[in-house]
Amino acid sequence: MIKAKAYAKLNLNLHVLPDQEYKQKTGYYPIRFINCNLELHDELYFEEQKRTIDFTCDDKELSNGDNFVYKTAFFLKSLINEKERGIRILLKKHIPVKAGLGGGSSDAATTLYYLSRLWNIKLNQNQIHFLLEKIGTDTFYSYKEGVCEVGGYGTENTCIFKVNKNCFFHKRKCLSVNNTDKTCKLSQIPRIWMILVNPEKQKQSTAWMYHNLNLSKIGKNLAMYDALKQAIHKKNKGKIVKSVFNDFEQLVKEGDEETLEIEKRLYNMGADKVFIAGSGPTIVGLYLSKKKSLEASQYLKIKYKQTIWTHTR
Numbered sequence: 001m002i003k004a005k006a007y008a009k010l011n012l013n014l015h016v017l018p019d020q021e022y023k024q025k026t027g028y029y030p031i032r033f034i035n036c037n038l039e040l041h042d043e044l045y046f047e048e049q050k051r052t053i054d055f056t057c058d059d060k061e062l063s064n065g066d067n068f069v070y071k072t073a074f075f076l077k078s079l080i081n082e083k084e085r086g087i088r089i090l091l092k093k094h095i096p097v098k099a100g101l102g103g104g105s106s107d108a109a110t111t112l113y114y115l116s117r118l119w120n121i122k123l124n125q126n127q128i129h130f131l132l133e134k135i136g137t138d139t140f141y142s143y144k145e146g147v148c149e150v151g152g153y154g155t156e157n158t159c160i161f162k163v164n165k166n167c168f169f170h171k172r173k174c175l176s177v178n179n180t181d182k183t184c185k186l187s188q189i190p191r192i193w194m195i196l197v198n199p200e201k202q203k204q205s206t207a208w209m210y211h212n213l214n215l216s217k218i219g220k221n222l223a224m225y226d227a228l229k230q231a232i233h234k235k236n237k238g239k240i241v242k243s244v245f246n247d248f249e250q251l252v253k254e255g256d257e258e259t260l261e262i263e264k265r266l267y268n269m270g271a272d273k274v275f276i277a278g279s280g281p282t283i284v285g286l287y288l289s290k291k292k293s294l295e296a297s298q299y300l301k302i303k304y305k306q307t308i309w310t311h312t313r
Contacts, residue, residue: 028153100278
């Protein structure tokens with residue numbers, strides 16, 4: 001049995017560009033993100049067996065054929081057309097579901113990576129691209145990981161830091177427990193502490209969020225994007241925190257008293273920056289002080305059931 005970790009992601013900058021011509025061609029508005037990974041992760045266990053794909057999750061609502069993990073295994077097996085291949089997969093969830101933290105996409109990308117190795121399948125880049133797009137565009141970043149610029153409609157990912165070119169896809173070999181190549185550092189962002197508060201409300205679909213964006217108000221803060229890149233290169237934690245931005249934030253907060261209350265509480269408890277994760281609904285409080293973040297986390301856990309303390313990875 002092999003154990004793997006699927007790390008949550010955080011959009012440190014999220015810009016949606018109101019390019020109608022691009023949307024007509026692709027069906028999506030073009031985006032510009034800067035993503036990083038968090039220490040928060042799901043756990044996946046893989047065990048080979050004959051012929052069948054068996055998937056279970058400790059969250060019973062996710063233990064079905066619609067789960068990204070099962071779909072990834074099914075699509076990979078269909079691609080190689082080897083009926084004798086089988087796998088037993090157990091998923092232990094720690095990343096909140098539909099929270100804007102990329103848990104499902106990370107689970108899928110991790111499954112693709114490890115399952116192709118367990119089954120000794122050498123996929124070329126076109127095949128990887130085909131499978132990731134079939135699962136969902138967020139999986140492109142999850143497959144690459146690290147500190148990345150994300151463009152197009154999610155399929156274009158570029159590492160901000162140069163890494164060892166011998167590392168497969170500049171990624172997971174770097175994270176292997178057995179990896180001895182210390183020159184390949186996947187994520188070189190400074191450690192920033194944070195509290196994630198997931199309010200107990202139903203999340204609007206990402207498609208709904210895109211459809212309801214005010215086109216006159218998005219894509220106007222790209223100076224924050226350049227400032228963030230520069231701060232990451234200089235490893236300036238204070239400027240990284242100040243340069244965080246999300247075009248979805250106004251829409252998520254609109255008329256939402258609970259979100260505004262959580263934001264206020266986080267600032268009152270010493271957060272250096274509060275913003276929305278992805279398309280919501282998770283509210284993120286960034287802290288430069290580990291002590292302050294821990295103290296605030298203990299208090300907020302009493303009030304909000306889904307409160308998680310973590311840090312950049």
